[in-house]
Amino acid sequence: MNGGDEVVAAPAGPPQPLEWKFSQVFGERTAGEEVQEVDIISAIEFDKSGNHLATGDRGGRVVLFERTDAKDHGGSRRDLESVDYTISRHPEFRYKTEFQSHEPEFDYLKSLEIEEKINKIRWCQTANGALFLLSTNDKTIKYWKVQEKKVKKISEMNVDPSKAIANGCISSIASSSNSSSPRPSYLANGGSPDKSYSYLTNDFPFPPGGIPSLRLPVVVTSHETSLIARCRRVYAHAHDYHINSISSNSDGETFISADDLRINLWNLEISNQSFNIVDVKPANMEDLTEVITSAEFHPTHCNMLAYSSSKGSIRLVDLRQSALCDTHAKLFEEQEAPGSRSFFTEIIASISDIKFGKDGRYVLSRDYMTLKLWDINMDSGPVATFQVHEYLRPKLCDLYENDSIFDKFECCLSGDGSRVATGSYSNLFRVFGCTPGSAEATTLEASKNPMRRQVQTPARPARSLGSSLTRVVRRGADSPGVDANGNSFDFTTKLLHLAWHPTENSIACAAANSLYMYYA
């Protein structure tokens, strides 16, 4: 189950299509319930171990889930740091905690409202049992630490905060409040330290044996724990345009943030400066033809990153080449077939998301109509193209009218790199097998009965490998124009965000405010 080279050296025969089953739902909508705008999920991300899942919403909140079936499994911490162990049961998660990551703001200089909506969440290296993650809205990236803290109580002090001298010596004094709650009444006694200590300079003579009547506060640690999320760093004021991606680097100390025109490189520990590494802003904004839509670091090579553009190309950048990486190391784009150009060609070519496979050899990209899998060693064209909702092609005009054509669907790869998934309309998402010879193309609905809308795709094998030099595989194109149940497609319920568990066949996806989990 590790992301080896299965795609290349496929064992005899393609794997069987997966049978997807419903696992869990969080925040399920009851019939007729109105969805609050702020509750709509806008980001989903598993951590590297797959033991935690984070979602962000339009209200600026980040919700964390933890895996319940792995808890007893333990595993040494050193393993947790470097991941990878398998668990037999399918993953089950439970709500862990949530915190308000971003608040709505107003940029007075530019008269711009800054939404609190979480655009992306990325997990960072765990340390000392605490979880670390980066979250971003349009402008500001924040670094969060979430840690369980034992509740501590202070039971003895020198100066009785309640001044209960009349009661004589009381061992346990009233100040036993939770150390994290404010206690202003005590401050009144202790107050203004600087004045009262003015004579306690370092020359103040203390008796050689010390003063026996003084004692240290006694702290009692209870068994209760509470989860505390603390914002460790804020990386702000580095983006003139809206941030569309963040990605942490395998070196564990840097990350990138990308907006429409620029990509910046940050050190996690330094929040007041970043380096601009890609800048596609033309001298004259009227010459602007292409924007950056998504960017991601290579999973193992700390010097490589890929970014996608609105023109449908993916550029691979080598940070070693130059300090400013405006010239790409490799360019991946598909030449459009001549004659097929239409008004929508350019719009639907725009890539909304790219993801590296776990071993870093493949890059998955999602444009409006398709998923494409690229081998970074082959820039002549994608190794596979999957039609996600080809039946919408006749409706592009309507989709343009109601702006749906600009929806940004995310995509994901399974941990072993043998399958890919992406979302669609009517809360549907599709899973494709991408090992050579696989004809797997499943349509699922984000509901408790995912196979309800299962479209029977004829298991027609893809073009055989040997016959095509470029190994182009086209599948799924023959989905019927109408959905199997005869329902009309609903463009308002779109499944934009989904994530594949890093080690198991489990998918988490967001349908409006609900988080659905499936396994196979």
Next chain:
Amino acid sequence: MSMVDEPLYPIAVLIDELKNDDIQLRLNSIRRLSTIARALGEERTRRELIPFLSENNDDDDEVLLAMAEELGVFIPYVGGVEHANVLLPPLETLCTVEETCVRDKAVESLCRIGSQMRESDLVESFIPLVKRLAAGEWFTARVSACGLFHIAYPSAPEMLKTELRSIYNQLCQDDMPMVRRSAASSLGKFAATVEYAYLKADIMTIFEDLTQDDQDSVRLLAVEGCATLGKLLEPQDCVAHILPVIVNFSQDKSWRVRYMVANQLYELCEAVGPEPTRTELVPAYVRLLRDNEAEVRIAAAGKVTKFCRILDPDLAIQHILPCAKELSSDSSQHVRSALASVIMGMAPVLGKDATIEQLLPIFLSLLKDEFPDVRLNIISKLDQVNQVIGINLLSQSLLPAIVELAEDRHWRVRLAIIEYIPLLASQLGVGFFDDKLGALCMQWLQDKVHSIRDAAANNLKRLAEEFGPEWALQHIIPQVLDMINNSHYLYRMTILHAVSLLAPVMGSEITSSKLLPVVITASKDRVPNIKFNVAKVLESIFPIVDQSVVEKNIRPCLVELSEDPDVDVRYFSNQALHAIDHMMMSG
């Protein structure tokens, strides 16, 4: 125990506030940890305070950082060196927190304590601590461990030494790049403590592994080790082991690695000796000076002088100078700027003839650079050239450059050149200055930007110091005092400021005969701001002049101002009067 004796109340509060909810109060308590320790006495500090601190390690980073720092100097408070080992446990836990600056401080404090500890204690408690951290479950502990080996190693018995070396080797191969980075950056310090035989065998193997790490960020730090290791090794070993690595690094695919090499290369020249320098390092350096990446050229250009100082002058002239010439017209302004900031230092290295023949054209072209920073950098180092060839050869191009900078539309550039004027004046001499620069200095007094006017006033003072009061009386004072009639009150204020600065330099007599009358006249100004500034100036210059002058001129003027309708004028004149009275009384 709620009752505390009255005099102990503050210290009791200080102790209680170690656990206050307000972080500022906790910080305050931690910063006065030594006071608390003295109040408790050495024994209870060891028995109670230190364990208390060890347990309370989940505080905010600022508090932990302060704690790590305090504990580093805590040996006297726990009863001296023989008890130093009680300080190790709290610092050990601080070595594992995830905030880097706290860990670094804890490591620093541990090193400080460890270097004072008795050898037996080191073996008994310090070395086991290092081993525990190195085997830590989380990478944070292992990162910290790397920085402690150079303290632990020297006092370890033979068996343990072998073990420590092998542990260090493991750290250099850790899964986490952070640990490998830490191991790479501490390698030099550790290597300095290792016996030569092991240095050649074990440490060099570790080093070679690090230089081949896949992570750029690790290899980068291995470069830093090159120079340190090179100095530890004997020249022939250095040539055999380090030289090939650094030459390889100088052609690394990653510009960041080359950048590091460019920064470090000169340090290796001495370690490898003159011959390999000539055959290997000079060509490598020349490549770096001509690197494709501007950042690398910036680093290389910035080291030109340091590199040439080590080299034989002939080599420098033959190989390095041509590159410097190319760099002086580099496409990147930052490269030219880096070159300009050091190239003047080459003059003493190359001697008079080579400087006139080779360097001068470079200076001149940099002085005409379109980017002000480049010109400024040249001007700021003028003294270095002056010693070698005198300034006359340069002065022709110098003046236009200075004038242009003086009139630059960016006020920061103007400010920068003003700061250099006293230096220029001392290098160029009175004659040159009078002719060309005097007018500029006056012109700045009427700049639109306050900072420039301010700096200009200060500049006049420094010039007066440089050339003496006699000269100032002739060349500065008349022009300055003339400007007190400017129609804009802000400019008049600048003059008052200049007067207050010049007065101490000019001395009692000139102040009372020339400067004071002007100030007194200004007290009749129609603008209150001028008037209260007159009061301030009078307050600052009255100690310089004779007491009779104070009574005859200054006091009446202030008395008059103290009845001014404007409240601020009254306030400041009263202040000045008080100051005068105070002075008279004290004598």
